[in-house]
Amino acid sequence: MVLAQLGGSISRALQNMSNSTVIDEAVFHDCLNEINRALLQADVQFELIRNMHANIKNIVNLDGLAAGHSKRKIIQQAVFDELCKMLDPTTGIKSSSFFFPKKGKTSVVMFVGLQGSGKTTTCTKYAHYYQKKGLKPGLVCADTFRAGAFDQLKQNATKAKIPFYGSYMESDPVKIVVEGVERFKEENCDLIILDTSGRHKQEAALFEEMRQLSEATKPDLVIFVMDSSIGQAAFGQAQAFKQSVAV
Known part of the structure; x- marks a missing residue:
């Protein structure tokens, strides 16, 4: 609107x-x-x-x-x-300067952002986009904070016919992503996508968790997802995320 x-x-x-x-x-x-x-x-x-x-x-x-x-x-x-x-600040810059997943080479992409910003849906769309380009993607649910997070990712992934990994029992997201990345590497996935918990810049514990996830998986790309309708408040949130991980 x-x-x-x-x-x-x-x-x-x-x-x-x-x-x-x-x-x-x-x-x-x-x-x-x-x-x-x-x-x-x-x-x-x-x-x-x-x-x-x-x-x-x-x-x-x-x-x-x-x-x-x-x-x-x-x-x-x-x-x-x-x-x-x-x-799009990348307008006019050569595409060779940016990261793009490639077939035959395993890449890890981590999605971060505020709760309710649409990360899980965006993760699935991102995976489906590269699936249509011939790559083999895999989705990992690292959101152990939000109730129903794994069910949502599972439903989306099943509908899009994309392999997924998560756990109803494990509460440590770092352990889940390490196991998920290892599994999809063994299955020769070209693109491993990590769907993380939503967090706000004032939630220090969740930001520390995000840093641990990044350190454990060494993602090739970190994508920040948010609702643009929050206006200028987006700038402060984006800055906070960028100070914690390489968005």
Whole structure:
């Protein structure tokens, strides 16, 4: 709902700019201000908005445009590109710089985040995505904190036909992940996915548990999952997780 409203506001700002008879600095300025207001109302961090505004201003030089260039298209493209960078900081960076699971090589990916953020469902989707690409995934439930966590992962994995590992009896998540990783390595899985307990930055014991899980499994990638609708509160949570594990 928030994203739909934000998208509508940005689209209207660009449409108002496009409908102007003449595109000058005043129209450009009004367009950017409308977009800035929409982002602020969506609880986007002010620093991100300020950086985006400055980048667009640097890219779009209305006075320096050669004859025949469409000011409307250049402004629209600049806004689009900067919004993409805001949502995905990897935009424009070579894909060779990032980690991707590969067939024939065992990789471990650990998912972390707040409780109720959708980690278990995301883990299954991630596994299914690479399964369709020909890799053999395995799901490990390291969430011994939430009631029904293993049942949920088991249900999702069974539906997607993905091997899974967990325990109803064992309460030590470190022991579970070590056993699960070892088992899936023996079964020649290309991708081993660890679904961990949800935790908040103020829960020191659970953060220590997360560090232990990371140390025990040495994951190739740690993915932080959260609900974007919490707005700027996401920044503090993301920072806390990053200080504990290599998100």
